[in-house]
Amino acid sequence: MKDAAKQRKTKLYDHLKRAIMTLELRPGADLDETQLCDAFELSRTPLREVLRQLSGEGYIELRENRGAWVSEMSYTTLRDFFLAAPMIYGAILRLAATNATPAQVIALKEVQEEFKTSLTNADAAARALNNNRFHEITGEMANNVYLLPSFRRLLIDHARIGMTFYRPNNTDMKENLSEASNQHDAIIEAIEAGDENAAAQLAIDHWNLSRDQIEMFVTPSSLEIPLGSVSMKT
Amino acid sequence: MKDAAKQRKTKLYDHLKRAIMTLELRPGADLDETQLCDAFELSRTPLREVLRQLSGEGYIELRENRGAWVSEMSYTTLRDFFLAAPMIYGAILRLAATNATPAQVIALKEVQEEFKTSLTNADAAARALNNNRFHEITGEMANNVYLLPSFRRLLIDHARIGMTFYRPNNTDMKENLSEASNQHDAIIEAIEAGDENAAAQLAIDHWNLSRDQIEMFVTPSSLEIPLGSVSMKT
DNA sequence: TAAATTCATATTGTATACAAGATTTATTTT
DNA sequence: AAAATAAATCTTGTATACAATATGAATTTA
Numbered sequence: 001m002k003d004a005a006k007q008r009k010t011k012l013y014d015h016l017k018r019a020i021m022t023l024e025l026r027p028g029a030d031l032d033e034t035q036l037c038d039a040f041e042l043s044r045t046p047l048r049e050v051l052r053q054l055s056g057e058g059y060i061e062l063r064e065n066r067g068a069w070v071s072e073m074s075y076t077t078l079r080d081f082f083l084a085a086p087m088i089y090g091a092i093l094r095l096a097a098t099n100a101t102p103a104q105v106i107a108l109k110e111v112q113e114e115f116k117t118s119l120t121n122a123d124a125a126a127r128a129l130n131n132n133r134f135h136e137i138t139g140e141m142a143n144n145v146y147l148l149p150s151f152r153r154l155l156i157d158h159a160r161i162g163m164t165f166y167r168p169n170n171t172d173m174k175e176n177l178s179e180a181s182n183q184h185d186a187i188i189e190a191i192e193a194g195d196e197n198a199a200a201q202l203a204i205d206h207w208n209l210s211r212d213q214i215e216m217f218v219t220p221s222s223l224e225i226p227l228g229s230v231s232m233k234t
Numbered sequence: 235m236k237d238a239a240k241q242r243k244t245k246l247y248d249h250l251k252r253a254i255m256t257l258e259l260r261p262g263a264d265l266d267e268t269q270l271c272d273a274f275e276l277s278r279t280p281l282r283e284v285l286r287q288l289s290g291e292g293y294i295e296l297r298e299n300r301g302a303w304v305s306e307m308s309y310t311t312l313r314d315f316f317l318a319a320p321m322i323y324g325a326i327l328r329l330a331a332t333n334a335t336p337a338q339v340i341a342l343k344e345v346q347e348e349f350k351t352s353l354t355n356a357d358a359a360a361r362a363l364n365n366n367r368f369h370e371i372t373g374e375m376a377n378n379v380y381l382l383p384s385f386r387r388l389l390i391d392h393a394r395i396g397m398t399f400y401r402p403n404n405t406d407m408k409e410n411l412s413e414a415s416n417q418h419d420a421i422i423e424a425i426e427a428g429d430e431n432a433a434a435q436l437a438i439d440h441w442n443l444s445r446d447q448i449e450m451f452v453t454p455s456s457l458e459i460p461l462g463s464v465s466m467k468t
Numbered sequence: 469t470a471a472a473t474t475c476a477t478a479t480t481g482t483a484t485a486c487a488a489g490a491t492t493t494a495t496t497t498t
Numbered sequence: 499a500a501a502a503t504a505a506a507t508c509t510t511g512t513a514t515a516c517a518a519t520a521t522g523a524a525t526t527t528a
Binding site: 469470471472473474475476477478479480481482483484485486487488489490491492493494495496497498 | 510
């Protein structure tokens, strides 16, 4: 059995996805072919195929004779994100509530358990990846080839946004996370009950919570300094 | 200047997209690497990169050690299509009405003129491609990275559905087409006026018309044979 | 010294050869 | 003759060598 090379290929593929979603590879980071070849013991041919695929899925961008970069994230994309996300995810959860198989519901519950345990741990990356997996499963449940491309693209940046706008030592943020976990539970319930309207509403709530998190990040909670004490001297 | 190979590469890429959308390459058709290499004077390395990219965009599917196939179309996907299309296209036209640049509006009008002329010609493929280009431009206007992946995927099958469910000698079909052209004009108007609500409504109307066309195909107009004349003998 | 040009180096793109896997044909066995 | 096995063939996947392009350093020119 000599599929060792193929294993290395999928390993590279998984690694890059993971590293990009967790911001280990930052938006705009340059991907060096020879370096990756050495690291994953692959020749450039299969490596370049992986890069093409990742480009198709929106993780990276390729430019003629200029190599590969991790897809950028700007404030413009943040706006675009919150325009598209509630609509797409609403449709995804609606369909998930209609189509989910019992096996898929079990898988979803399992991932949610893992997500919950990763809440207590400090590892933000593991949390983001579990959260990502949770939503990916709802996408599989929805099972609509036309919605999935955009949904997958959204999930990439959802993970990256989560990593960007999270302060672990902020208590508001922690509460926000446990609320997200509660919403996951409610989503599971709605899907299991086949209640598509509830599921669609939860999708919107879930993104609103996500937006709140960003607001918390941008607008920190008041430092409780009364008016009149502006000057640092005196 | 020795970018001849690169030209052949994009030529292959364009050809495959075109051939798939016009059903010259039918859903499920097998893509033979060596055959394509010969035809486009390319080695397998760049060819396979093109295939990976097309796979990412939803034109074809790749399976390990089994080569490439043109993406399938089933009745299931038809249902999925009409579930997703009005929503996505509604959002696309809404954003197009908000964001379109004057240059883009000019481009859209040009393509619409070409579409109109292709209505009188009998060439269904040219018509489908012009129609496709029209909608692609609206996608460029909307300019939202999260919506475009699904929108592009929809457009592929929109072209293929149009090619499948069209009977050129049916007068109802012809009327349907000229109505589609009128809707294009209305879409241009709404975008130019920045009227996002009108644009969003037109998106829905446009898909309803598309669905009507399929109904016409499946349920042919009555043959006007009176009751009692069923038997062919006598 | 600053700008422009040339040369050297590094990176990306393509072709070909070979390896691994799938498929078909031929042979053997029952 | 039908099923099962083995061999040959064809297709897909990977590695490497080379070509083309981009980048950066060194040199020249003003």
